[in-house]
Amino acid sequence: MRLFNAEDRANLRPDQPAPLYHQLYLVVKRKIEGGDLRQGTLLPAEKDIAVFFNVSRITVKRALDDLEAEGYVSRHRGRGTHVTYKYEPKVLRAPLNNMLDSLRVMSRETQVRLIEFARVTPPPAVAEALRVEADQTVERVVRVRLSEGLPFAHYTSWTIPIGTGMEHEALKTHSRLDLFRKLGVHLQSVDQVLTAVAADTTLAQRLVVRVGDPLLQVTRIAFDQRGRPIDFLIACYRPDRFQYHMKLSSSDVLVRGKR
Amino acid sequence: MRLFNAEDRANLRPDQPAPLYHQLYLVVKRKIEGGDLRQGTLLPAEKDIAVFFNVSRITVKRALDDLEAEGYVSRHRGRGTHVTYKYEPKVLRAPLNNMLDSLRVMSRETQVRLIEFARVTPPPAVAEALRVEADQTVERVVRVRLSEGLPFAHYTSWTIPIGTGMEHEALKTHSRLDLFRKLGVHLQSVDQVLTAVAADTTLAQRLVVRVGDPLLQVTRIAFDQRGRPIDFLIACYRPDRFQYHMKLSSSDVLVRGKR
DNA sequence: CACTATTTGTCCGTATGTATG
């Protein structure tokens, strides 16, 4: 049993408020998604796994059945359980070094679905960040971004009204960055916070994940040339389809490549 | 019943592989920790909560009992259930502008608990990243970082053996960055990916969260002066106590402040 | 002071899910 180690075993705890089969399911799934168990790997027999993890064979069977139902493994009598999931470390990444440019690239390689467009009064936290009065109206836009037809990002944004270009129809075909530029508004800088959140029911539906699944959340305030905040964005990403990638240098001055 | 809304109710799903009482526990706990239910607030009666969430009173009781056992609420016959947890909105932030320096600052304001130190053969994905053979031994270190006695970060690192300074005792008192520097190894750059993961049983225990709770994960490869990878780190952060904060400029050359 | 409504504590019986051997 080299495929599983003592640490994996320590991840099964009967006192936790989750069924053992589900804990085991998570352990194996993580090893497959992390590339430690690659496509074609033959897993140990149910009985061996059961002995190693100190659970019954039925518990193992249930975990492996769930993995098969989601396409991670294939199981056949006499042949055993094989990993079918193809480890693909390349997910959509947002390089931060030249972030605004890569956002434009991304917007060309993906599609956007407009869910909502409205003029509203912003919630207190948003009004504060945009430095507007609570009764002033801003433009709220909710969108989902897809790659190869699969949703991977959910955006909710509040934007200071800056013209007639950010219209309903325009948003369906153009990215907001393009529209900003056409209106003469150049984003000078952004201030953003990255964290993790659990998917609520709405997010789960729109990103096609389960309620409670972890999402990468980016809260971003964008500033124009004059340093005024013009846009407040909450972006939630499916971690299996989008990750933030960045290269950092320890030198005090970082020179970025010209484009 | 203003204290709970339809969104909260949608977070209870009988088909999820977690007990209903625990799902309800999470909903209430999150509202308390998020500051929506402040100290002194009287929660609705068990019966009312049960009706609203469409569960039995026993399920509600179990959830509230668990919260009481962890000090979030206090319960008395005839008086009801009151919130006792004091809301404190502070979170630790890691500014990326001068990231390596701020990591040193953070290490002074926080404490580290060493969980494991061993020489091991790395898993495939790690060996690949560090460009070593799968049978070569590297140093694996597992640590938890605490702020004010509360854990907020969990680190698992694999490091190429670079001397005798990275010893068990030294790691208890010094940060790895300091030890690297003492050994003459200067981190030139880091390559890191931010994503979100669900807490497994081990992480949940060490960070004092629930299994499945979202965590911010940073996978970081550190390179020395000569561009060779020397360290592979997986850091998992409690999103309520640590968030990544960064300011980005759209100019091609970014000048960072000297220190 | 009693009376009452409210709220939590405790117990029962039952059904289903989980886990073992």
Add this chain to the structure above:
DNA sequence: TCATACATACGGACAAATAGT
């Protein structure tokens, strides 16, 4: 597949503590 044990979840009933009338 079966028998067994325990946890979960339900509805119901009653007791005990509290607060207000």
